[in-house]
Amino acid sequence: MSIQARRExxxxxxxxxxxxxxxxxxxxxxxxxxxxxxxxxxxxxxxxVLYSHFKGKDAIVAAVAVEGFADLAAKMRAARGxxxxxxxxxxxxxxxxxAFAEQHPALYDAMFxxxxxxxxxxxxxxxxxxxxxxxxxxxxxxxxxxxNVDLLAEVxxxxxxxxxxxxxxxxxxxxxxxxxxALLLSRVSR
Amino acid sequence: MSIQARRExxxxxxxxxxxxxxxxxxxxxxxxxxxxxxxxxxxxxxxxVLYSHFKGKDAIVAAVAVEGFADLAAKMRAARGxxxxxxxxxxxxxxxxxAFAEQHPALYDAMFxxxxxxxxxxxxxxxxxxxxxxxxxxxxxxxxxxxNVDLLAEVxxxxxxxxxxxxxxxxxxxxxxxxxxALLLSRVSR
DNA sequence: TTCTTGTTCCTAGCGACGCTAGATTTTGGA
DNA sequence: TCCAAAATCTAGCGTCGCTAGGAACAAGAA
Numbered sequence: 001m002s003i004q005a006r007r008e009x010x011x012x013x014x015x016x017x018x019x020x021x022x023x024x025x026x027x028x029x030x031x032x033x034x035x036x037x038x039x040x041x042x043x044x045x046x047x048x049v050l051y052s053h054f055k056g057k058d059a060i061v062a063a064v065a066v067e068g069f070a071d072l073a074a075k076m077r078a079a080r081g082x083x084x085x086x087x088x089x090x091x092x093x094x095x096x097x098x099a100f101a102e103q104h105p106a107l108y109d110a111m112f113x114x115x116x117x118x119x120x121x122x123x124x125x126x127x128x129x130x131x132x133x134x135x136x137x138x139x140x141x142x143x144x145x146x147x148n149v150d151l152l153a154e155v156x157x158x159x160x161x162x163x164x165x166x167x168x169x170x171x172x173x174x175x176x177x178x179x180x181x182a183l184l185l186s187r188v189s190r
Numbered sequence: 191m192s193i194q195a196r197r198e199x200x201x202x203x204x205x206x207x208x209x210x211x212x213x214x215x216x217x218x219x220x221x222x223x224x225x226x227x228x229x230x231x232x233x234x235x236x237x238x239v240l241y242s243h244f245k246g247k248d249a250i251v252a253a254v255a256v257e258g259f260a261d262l263a264a265k266m267r268a269a270r271g272x273x274x275x276x277x278x279x280x281x282x283x284x285x286x287x288x289a290f291a292e293q294h295p296a297l298y299d300a301m302f303x304x305x306x307x308x309x310x311x312x313x314x315x316x317x318x319x320x321x322x323x324x325x326x327x328x329x330x331x332x333x334x335x336x337x338n339v340d341l342l343a344e345v346x347x348x349x350x351x352x353x354x355x356x357x358x359x360x361x362x363x364x365x366x367x368x369x370x371x372a373l374l375l376s377r378v379s380r
Numbered sequence: 381t382t383c384t385t386g387t388t389c390c391t392a393g394c395g396a397c398g399c400t401a402g403a404t405t406t407t408g409g410a
Numbered sequence: 411t412c413c414a415a416a417a418t419c420t421a422g423c424g425t426c427g428c429t430a431g432g433a434a435c436a437a438g439a440a
Contacts, residue, residue, distance in 0.1 A: 037396085047398090048420095152373060184345045382439100386437090
C-alpha cells in the first residue's frame, strides 16, 4: 500500500520536473530548443518516459502554459492590490499584463500561440485561466457603464493581447509602446 | 540577349508558381501540410530548385504573407469605398479585416504568427503593408480628436488583431464575436 | 555537325525531429 | 531465492529542412 503511494509520489515529482525543465529550457533558449531528446536528457531519463506522462509534446507545452496562466493571474491580482481608483486599477493590471508578456515571451507564446488545443472558454478550462479572466472582469466593472462586463473584459483582453503580440512580432515599433497602451486604456475606459 | 531574357522570364514565372502553390496548399490543408517535398512535387521540380529561388522555407512563407497583405489592403480599401459617415467607414473596414482573417486563416497565420523576420515598421517593409496600415489611418482620422492618428490606428489594429487571434485560437467563444467587435469599435471611436 | 564549356537540375543523403515497438532491467512479494 | 510484473531503455521508423556532388542539357566554337 504505502509502497504504491511512494511510487505515485515519485511519478508526480518527475512529472513536475519535466514541466519545469521544459519551461526553463523554453524561457532560456526558446521553444525551438525544446525537443523531446534534449528534454529527456535534462530530466535524466530516456525519451519514452516523457510519453508515459504526457500524450505528446503538445501536452507538455500545455502544462507549461497552464503554469503561465497561474503566474499571470497572480501578477494581475497583485497589481490590482487594493487600488482605490478604477482608472489606476485598470492601468496597473494592464501594465502587469504587458510586463508579464515582455518578461516571459516564451511562456506567453505557449499560452497564446504555440497551443491550440487547451480547453478555454468552457468550464473545463484550467482554474488559473478563469482566475486571470476574473481579474480583468473586476477591473473593468466600474467602467462598463451600460455595456456587458464580460464582453468589455474580453475586448480589453483582445486589445492587450493584440498590442503585445504585434509588438513582439516586430509589427509595431517598440518605441511608442507606452503611449499606445495609455491610448488603448483611455479609449476603452470611457 | 533575348534568350537570357526568356530564361529570366521563365524563372520569374516559376517563382510565382512556387508562391501560389504554397499559398493554395496552405489555404486548403494548413501550413503543417506545406513541406518542401510536397511543394516541390506539386511544382513538378525537385526540392533543390526551391532553394535556388528562396533562401529557405521561411522566405516562401514570407512571400505568401506579402501576397496576403496586398489582398487584405485591397479588401479594406474596397470596404471603405466612398462611405460618407466616419462611423460607417470604420465599421466597414473593421468588418472587412475580421472577415479576411476568418476566410483566410492560413494566410492570416503567415502574416502574423508564422513569420517573425519580415521588415515591418520600417521603410523597407513591403508596399502592401503600408497600404493596409494607411487604410486604418484613413478610417481613424475623423475619430482621433486630440489623439495622434498613427497611434490610434495602431491601437485599432491591435484590438482587431487581438479579437481575431484570440477567437481563432479558441480563447474567445465564437458566439458573441459580432458584439465584441461592435463594443471595441464603439469604445475606440469616442 | 561535332566538341567544349558552363549552366541547370536531380539523386542521394545528412542530421534532427516526434514518436513507438520490443527487449531489458529493476522491483517487490512468494 | 526465484518469479511475475512493472519500469525503463535501446533502437529504429517515417518525416522534416536543407545541401553536396554528379548527370543532363543547352549554347557557342571549331
